[in-house]
Amino acid sequence: MITSWLTRSRGIVFAIVVPIGAVVLSLITTAGILLIVGSDPIEAYGNMFDAAFSSPYAISGTLEKSVPRLLPALGIAIAIRAGLWNIGAEGQIYLGAIAATGVTIWFPGLGALGIILAILAAIFAGGLWGAIPGVLKAKKGINEVITSLMLVYIAVLLASYLISGPWSTPGATFPATDPVPSGERLPIIWSNTLLNAGFLIAVAGIGLAWLIVSRTTLGLRLRAIGGNIKASSMAGISVGRTIVIAMVISGAFSGITGAIEILGVRGRLIEGFSPGYGFEAIAIALLGGLNPLGIAAVSLLFGALDAGAAGLQTTGGDVPSSIVQVTEALAVMYVMIALGARTILIRRHRAREALAERLEAPAGEPEPGEGST
Amino acid sequence: MGSHSFITLLLVSAVAVGTPLLFAALGELISEISGVINIQLEGMMLCGAFFGVLGAYWTGGILGGFICAALGGALLALLHGVLCFVFRANQVVSGVILNIFALGVTSFLLSTVLASRVSKGITHLNRIEIPGLSSIPVIGPSFFNQDIMVYVGLLLVPVIWWMLTRTRIGLVLKAAGERPDAAESMGINIALTRWLALITCGCLAGIGGGQLAMAGIGYFTENMTAGVGFIALAAVIFGRWRAFGVLGAVLIFATADAFQIRADSIGIDIPYQFLAMLPYLITLLALAGLLKRMRPPAALATNYHPQD
Numbered sequence: 140m141i142t143s144w145l146t147r148s149r150g151i152v153f154a155i156v157v158p159i160g161a162v163v164l165s166l167i168t169t170a171g172i173l174l175i176v177g178s179d180p181i182e183a184y185g186n187m188f189d190a191a192f193s194s195p196y197a198i199s200g201t202l203e204k205s206v207p208r209l210l211p212a213l214g215i216a217i218a219i220r221a222g223l224w225n226i227g228a229e230g231q232i233y234l235g236a237i238a239a240t241g242v243t244i245w246f247p248g249l250g251a252l253g254i255i256l257a258i259l260a261a262i263f264a265g266g267l268w269g270a271i272p273g274v275l276k277a278k279k280g281i282n283e284v285i286t287s288l289m290l291v292y293i294a295v296l297l298a299s300y301l302i303s304g305p306w307s308t309p310g311a312t313f314p315a316t317d318p319v320p321s322g323e324r325l326p327i328i329w330s331n332t333l334l335n336a337g338f339l340i341a342v343a344g345i346g347l348a349w350l351i352v353s354r355t356t357l358g359l360r361l362r363a364i365g366g367n368i369k370a371s372s373m374a375g376i377s378v379g380r381t382i383v384i385a386m387v388i389s390g391a392f393s394g395i396t397g398a399i400e401i402l403g404v405r406g407r408l409i410e411g412f413s414p415g416y417g418f419e420a421i422a423i424a425l426l427g428g429l430n431p432l433g434i435a436a437v438s439l440l441f442g443a444l445d446a447g448a449a450g451l452q453t454t455g456g457d458v459p460s461s462i463v464q465v466t467e468a469l470a471v472m473y474v475m476i477a478l479g480a481r482t483i484l485i486r487r488h489r490a491r492e493a494l495a496e497r498l499e500a501p502a503g504e505p506e507p508g509e510g511s512t
Numbered sequence: 513m514g515s516h517s518f519i520t521l522l523l524v525s526a527v528a529v530g531t532p533l534l535f536a537a538l539g540e541l542i543s544e545i546s547g548v549i550n551i552q553l554e555g556m557m558l559c560g561a562f563f564g565v566l567g568a569y570w571t572g573g574i575l576g577g578f579i580c581a582a583l584g585g586a587l588l589a590l591l592h593g594v595l596c597f598v599f600r601a602n603q604v605v606s607g608v609i610l611n612i613f614a615l616g617v618t619s620f621l622l623s624t625v626l627a628s629r630v631s632k633g634i635t636h637l638n639r640i641e642i643p644g645l646s647s648i649p650v651i652g653p654s655f656f657n658q659d660i661m662v663y664v665g666l667l668l669v670p671v672i673w674w675m676l677t678r679t680r681i682g683l684v685l686k687a688a689g690e691r692p693d694a695a696e697s698m699g700i701n702i703a704l705t706r707w708l709a710l711i712t713c714g715c716l717a718g719i720g721g722g723q724l725a726m727a728g729i730g731y732f733t734e735n736m737t738a739g740v741g742f743i744a745l746a747a748v749i750f751g752r753w754r755a756f757g758v759l760g761a762v763l764i765f766a767t768a769d770a771f772q773i774r775a776d777s778i779g780i781d782i783p784y785q786f787l788a789m790l791p792y793l794i795t796l797l798a799l800a801g802l803l804k805r806m807r808p809p810a811a812l813a814t815n816y817h818p819q820d
Contacts, residue, residue, distance in 0.1 A: 176624045224604050226551070281799050284604050284813070285749060288551070289792040289799075292739055300785035415615075421608050459623040461734075464616025471609045472595060479599025 153481070154428045161426070161473035162440065169466045173458065183454045190450025191443040199332030203404065205442025206341040207232070207396050207413065209435055211420035213348040214269075214392025216429040220352060221385040222365035227272060227287025229417025230294035231265040231390040235397025237298050238264035240408040243319045244306060253323040258340075258398045265394015266387040268294060273386030277379035283386070291417070299410055306408065316408040325403035337399030344392065349431045351388065361385050393417060422471040441467060518778055522770050523654035527662055530766030532557065532724040534665045536744035537751070537758045538672055539585075539716030544748055545676065546709035547689035547811040548596070551607025552588055553717050554741025555614025559584035560721025562618040565732040566626055574637055578661075578722050585718020588614055589710045596815055597703060603813045611741075619734045626732060637661060637727045661723050666759075668716075673755035685709060689809035692816040702816050717741070746795035753808065765791040 170180035427434030448460035567580020637659035676682035687695035751757030
């Protein structure tokens with residue numbers, strides 16, 4: 140039964156049922172873990188739900204926390220469509236943050252123009268950080284996984300140097316740059332809450348990602364090289380250029396995330412301002428089925444988990460918020476298992492059908508003898 | 513040790529810093545040669561550090577700690593194998609997810625299980641001085657007056673070199689990482705080979721993580737590996753997939769790291785971030801072809817399913 144459903148179900152049904160099933164299963168697994176360590180999962184989930192949804196303020200926190208997950212994931216999904224594993228989104232976020240901070244430090248007092256400049260600089264910087272592995276892949280065939288990964292730590296350390304060195308605030312209690320002037324902060328768009336204009340940028344990002352992939356020739360080229368590089372090359376697609384463009388777009392989505400975090404959320408560049416959003420985004424892109432709307436839904440869920448994690452401390456037995464990472468990782472693992480199981484079952488199903496066809500061959504032909512399989 | 517020169521002190525720190533790195537990188541070397549990449553090396557080390565400390569507490573001894581550290585690393589290797597070999601997941605994606613998983617699990621267990629029990633830390637590994645050799649000028653104190661795991665790590669290098677270049681095991685591993693289809697047709701069990709290489713990697717990375725926690729500070733802190741696993745990944749590349757190359761890369765990376773700790777004492781003022789960047793920068797340059805040509809195993813990070 141399950142086999143026939145898995146192999147015959149339409150792609151869209153599968154794409155919706157699997158992520159939801161995976162999330163439910165990961166929540167059940169997490170509940171089991173909480174039971175084992177002696178906490179009440181119902182109480183814990185109740186507190187999480189309250190912290191994420193119980194008031195406009197809580198909801199704004201959930202929305203705000205979904206932004207730095209959504210934008211990098213959209214970019215990563217575009218790269219994956221082109222067959223590229225951009226593992227370096229975290230570094231591209233850091234570089235975007237560095238660029239945005241730099242603009243506010245070097246060109247103070249520009250107000251709204253400063254915000255725009257900072258965001259453009261962040262897009263450029265993130266794109267540049269994505270271009271490096273792209274160019275190395277296009278020109279020399281070097282796998283983008285390791286190069287983009289190495290660039291993460293270079294960016295993080297560069298930020299750390301700037302924060303504690305040339306851009307440091309003298310006398311601050313922890314290493315940080317000067318606060319971004321209030322005129323250059325992203326405006327709050329929902330009064331008395333945390334929600335800033337970065338959320339609007341993220342919503343626009345959903346549309347832009349969809350447009351790029353589904354409605355442009357670039358999207359067509361991206362999907363073509365993601366499907367079959369050799370055939371694309373023979374069809375006249377400039378594979379190298381498309382690879383670089385895909386990585387630049389991917390990096391730009393992360394770069395703008397860095398700007399939003401600095402100008403909208405943190406108000407200054409600090410160490411560890413991104414607790415691994417870029418890595419989490421890889422999971423989100425996958426869990427969202429590489430589809431902008433799916434990614435938006437998963438980002439909202441992960442944003443809610445993050446916002447809800449704050450509520451865990453009030454749970455009896457003091458549940459640490461790190462359990463949320465476990466839940467997220469489990470959800471992605473379940474999706475991977477479901478996708479793998481589907482592939483295996485489809486292959487097996489086809490093999491069986493092929494065998495059945497051969498066995499039902501017209502009379503007169505010799506029966507397949509033993510040992511001739 | 514007050515009488516030692518700057519270079520000697522630098523090397524002493526470098527060998528201490530480099531040992532966790534060496535274990536993890538040697539594990540990754542074996543795994544990558546068989547065609548399996550482990551982005552989750554960091555997570556393996558973190559599990560090793562956590563379960564090492566927990567094991568040392570449970571068993572009351574360092575040996576028990578290291579056995580648990582190896583098992584902790586192997587646990588993550590097992591998950592990687594299930595996801596990639598059984599369910600055909602992309603090895604890179606699996607690695608990224610397992611890093612998040614390991615960070616979450618160890619941080620969660622630290623506050624729920626470990627912190628309340630091991631508060632004072634566990635006993636450290638003692639230094640073992642090798643008579644004679646330890647008095648060799650400059651390098652003696654760094655290589656011959658260290659804890660037992662430093663010696664085990666250094667010994668593993670020639671052993672793994674010999675295994676990879678002079679034995680049938682090495683040939684089988686290489687075949688699995690270069691041409692799994694051809695190897696399978698010659699009767700080599702690719703699945704078994706890769707499983708064993710992967711689990712070996714998990715054990716070694718776990719021991720590396722255990723060393724990080726037990727030889728140094730004697731307790732576990734959240735995300736205590738802080739990128740060591742990624743440097744170990746870099747060391748395999750910079751070491752050009754050879755045992756002695758990996759040792760060389762580890763020594764260079766660890767010396768840069770140790771220099772960052774000691775540069776102050778001789779009045780050199782380089783921001784530590786630039787020294788910490790070196791492993792990543794060097795590896796990037798090496799990959800970009802600015803250093804000697806290198807070629808990863810042809811089937812690295814691709815899963816093999818003979819029935820397809």
